[in-house]
Amino acid sequence: MEEVLQQILRKYPAGKKDALISLLQEIQEQTGYLTEESISKVSSHMNIPLNKIYGVATFYDQFRFWKKGKYHIQICNGTACYINRSTNLRKELEKIPGLKCGQTSPDGKFSFEIVNCLGACANSPVMIINGKAYGNIVPGTIRKILSGLIEANE
Numbered sequence: 001m002e003e004v005l006q007q008i009l010r011k012y013p014a015g016k017k018d019a020l021i022s023l024l025q026e027i028q029e030q031t032g033y034l035t036e037e038s039i040s041k042v043s044s045h046m047n048i049p050l051n052k053i054y055g056v057a058t059f060y061d062q063f064r065f066w067k068k069g070k071y072h073i074q075i076c077n078g079t080a081c082y083i084n085r086s087t088n089l090r091k092e093l094e095k096i097p098g099l100k101c102g103q104t105s106p107d108g109k110f111s112f113e114i115v116n117c118l119g120a121c122a123n124s125p126v127m128i129i130n131g132k133a134y135g136n137i138v139p140g141t142i143r144k145i146l147s148g149l150i151e152a153n154e
Contacts, residue, residue, distance in 0.1 A: 004030050005038055015047045024057055033064040061115060069104040069111035071149055074128040078117030086125035090114060092139035110146070 008026050012019045023046070027038050034057055043050045057063040075081075075089050093099060093112050104111040120126045123135025127142075134145060 001031055001035075001038075005041055009041065009045045012045070014045055017046060017048055020046060020048065020053065020056060021060070024053075024063060028063060033067050035065075061113075064113075066102065066111070067104055067108075070109050071111075071129055071146065073110065073112035074115045074118070075112060076116075076118040076120070076124065076126040076128075077114045078121065078124070080121035080124040081117075081126055084124045088139050089125055089127060089137055089142060092142050109150070 005027065008023065008030060011026075012023050020042070023042060024034060027042070028034055031038065039050065039053050039057070042048070043053055046053075057065075073093065075086055075093070077086055090101060090112075093110075094101065096105060096110060098106040099110050099112065102113055118126050118128060118133070120133055120135055123133075125137050126133060126135050127137050128134070129145070129149065134141075137145075
């Protein structure tokens with residue numbers, strides 16, 4: 001990961017602060033998430049205080065500070081999904097042992113996050129698993145979907 005990080009940093013001129021978001025996006029795209037080490041190196045390279053970088057990275061919900069699971073689940077929390085009880089989907093996912101929002105299960109199989117509108121309001125509530133959208137989800141179907149994915153890929 002160190003070598004990948006150094007290659008990315010070389011693309012961005014030292015101290016060019018307006019490139020911070022692009023730099024963080026590229027690091028996350030290549031490594032999967034932002035680590036303390038990567039943020040520290042960005043701080044040194046760009047001459048930006050750590051707290052400013054964390055401020056930017058935590059402001060935008062696109063940035064992650066944890067490794068995604070094999071099955072990464074995104075639950076929409078846009079207005080239509082919220083009204084149609086997307087919060088119940090979160091509660092159902094948190095019944096999986098060791099799984100909490102913004103984390104990866106201990107076995108590395110699942111991770112999930114709550115995201116803003118996914119633009120599929122007509123099918124709310126919506127969840128996405130590894131880029132595939134599932135609409136009109138009710139808590140009882142989540143485990144069935146996850147079981148089907150696991151069986152198909154094992």
